Amino acid sequence: MNRTYQTYSIWIVFFLIPILISSCNHKNNGKEYESEIVGQLGVRNHEFDTIFVELLPQINQLMKEVGSNLEIKLSNDFDFQKREEILLIPLTPYSKRISASSNIDYRFILINPDYINTIMYEIMLDTDVFKDILTLLIIHELCHFELGKSGQFDEILTESININGILNGDNYPNFNESKLIELRVDSLAISYIQKATKSKNQATCSLSNSLKKQLGILEASVAIDRITNFYGTPNFNVLNDLSKTHPNFELRLAFMNYYLNPSASKKRMLNKFIEEREIRLQN
Ligand SMILES: [Zn+2]
Numbered sequence: 001m002n003r004t005y006q007t008y009s010i011w012i013v014f015f016l017i018p019i020l021i022s023s024c025n026h027k028n029n030g031k032e033y034e035s036e037i038v039g040q041l042g043v044r045n046h047e048f049d050t051i052f053v054e055l056l057p058q059i060n061q062l063m064k065e066v067g068s069n070l071e072i073k074l075s076n077d078f079d080f081q082k083r084e085e086i087l088l089i090p091l092t093p094y095s096k097r098i099s100a101s102s103n104i105d106y107r108f109i110l111i112n113p114d115y116i117n118t119i120m121y122e123i124m125l126d127t128d129v130f131k132d133i134l135t136l137l138i139i140h141e142l143c144h145f146e147l148g149k150s151g152q153f154d155e156i157l158t159e160s161i162n163i164n165g166i167l168n169g170d171n172y173p174n175f176n177e178s179k180l181i182e183l184r185v186d187s188l189a190i191s192y193i194q195k196a197t198k199s200k201n202q203a204t205c206s207l208s209n210s211l212k213k214q215l216g217i218l219e220a221s222v223a224i225d226r227i228t229n230f231y232g233t234p235n236f237n238v239l240n241d242l243s244k245t246h247p248n249f250e251l252r253l254a255f256m257n258y259y260l261n262p263s264a265s266k267k268r269m270l271n272k273f274i275e276e277r278e279i280r281l282q283n
Pocket residue numbers: 140144151152153154182185
């Protein structure tokens with residue numbers, strides 16, 4: 001199976017598995033609470049904890065400066081009694097197909113740094129972007145909380161048939177509900193990043209500008225990688241959605257980059273992309 005394809009797809013696994021967190025007794029203890037969740041889903045990954053210890057205060061500072069009161073914490077610092085706190089759980093899931101996912105009701109975000117690291121290396125041949133990608137994913141997931149809508153960063157589907165169809169729900173060109181939610185989450189996340197670029201705080205300004213830069217690079221890298229990997233594949237259509245719940249990843253990235261750097265040429269590109277999708281589907 002093509003690995004790049006896995007990247008753009010998503011995992012539904014965390015939403016299909018009922019989270020049966022039985023006891024409320026441990027909810028003021030981050031580590032015990034984390035154990036309850038992890039035990040059902042995979043293995044806690046500690047390999048990248050030093051990176052998260054470095055990143056989370058920066059992300060929290062950024063969120064604060066854009067007007068959010070949400071705070072993302074590792075289990076050592078997480079207090080369930082504080083409603084603004086969200087637990088980040090670096091996880092190697094049993095399924096192995098996960099990048100990031102949020103659970104609103106139980107106030108945690110799952111992230112699979114191992115998988116993301118591998119994917120980033122394959123797409124961009126550069127692991128230096130790893131921290132920025134983790135940050136982007138976490139901000140995206142926090143925006144799910146802001147909007148009160150659980151979800152994931154992307155979706156991973158493995159069935160090869162999916163590359164030949166546009167998985168758009170039943171009523172394209174109207175995106176189905178989950179795709180609209182993802183676009184709203186992307187929009188909110190990108191508005192936070194844009195707002196943060198104007199911060200007077202040096203660290204926040206630097207972080208948001210770095211994220212902005214990475215989004216531009218990511219869009220180009222993903223497009224090149226997908227074309228390269230699918231070159232010669234019968235019926236492959238780069239306009240396709242590869243997921244039932246998320247819009248085409250290139251389209252999402254293009255929208256985000258347009259928000260950050262609006263230009264007439266980018267707008268034409270987006271219009272053309274959407275127009276092509278509609279025409280293809282209508283026919
Ligand atoms: Zn999402």
